[in-house]
Ligand code: KG4
């Protein structure tokens with residue numbers, strides 16, 4: 010059994026996953042409410058909250074899996090990219106757990122973790138495939154040739170898709186983080202009400218700053234008191250522009266690279282319109298789209314473990330190498 014720990018941003022999560030990919034527990038404590046009043050994640054606040062939560066979340070995961078620490082054979086932890094202080098809480102907890110039982114430790118790349126959420130699905134895609142990773146922190150196209158890693162073939166030049174959803178939701182008064190709320194608001198709106206721009210930058214990259222600015226102007230130009238009445242249409246049109254950009258870019262890259270299978274992972278993979286727009290794609294299971302430790306434990310199955318006690322000097326990294 011693998012014990013996974015994820016603390017890269019504002020979710021404190023501990024999971025227990027078997028070597029053959031059965032999720033015995035996947036407890037996620039979200040700090041979203043704590044950061045909502047600031048309109049974004051405050052790193053120092055996140056670190057402190059991880060520190061308070063990591064113990065109780067671990068206890069809850071063990072209880073949910075009806076197991077105990079002696080059953081754990083490997084400890085896996087997110088090493089980066091993410092908030093350095095937040096990552097260090099998870100890494101310290103993982104080191105302590107592994108060291109106390111003389112267990113090996115597997116450092117996992119967060120992006121690899123998102124891709125590995127696919128390997129926990131009953132209908133996991135066969136490699137090779139082209140993976141769209143769209144989250145709050147990243148938007149990338151990854152060429153996945155084996156389960157141990159990937160090659161980046163495209164990335165966003167400015168905002169991540171999830172960030173664009175969150176900023177749009179904020180402009181529409183839908184709270185933070187508003188991706189899911191915007192998705193719900195869009196369901197009753199007309200996606201053709203506004204023609205928001207779909208960026209087509211060279212190569213396989215993405216850009217979401219233009220669409221965000223277009224929404225800002227559309228909201229600003231509304232007559233006073235009109236936002237309430239136009240919110241659903243604005244949400245639907247804005248979501249349509251982001252989803253169109255994601256789908257167009259992904260399909261064009263798949264064609265150019267000769268990829269026969271497309272997969273979608275990350276928080277934005279939970280978006281209902283994106284899921285519907287790619288019916289042939291392998292989609293991360295809904296509960297595993299946003300940050301969680303089960304995907305980290307899953308990635309650990311395909312990552313080299315560091316034997317006891319060599320990992321004691323292991324450090325976090327904030328940005329992708
Ligand atoms: O993967 P994730 O939990 O965190 C990062 O690694 O960044 O992704 C969180 C992002 C947030 O921006 C959130 O608004 C977005 O995923 N998100 C959605 C939906 N659910 C979550 N965006 C659009 N539609 C959704 N249904």
Ligand code: ZN
Pocket residue numbers: 119123144145275276299300
């Ligand atoms: Zn993530």
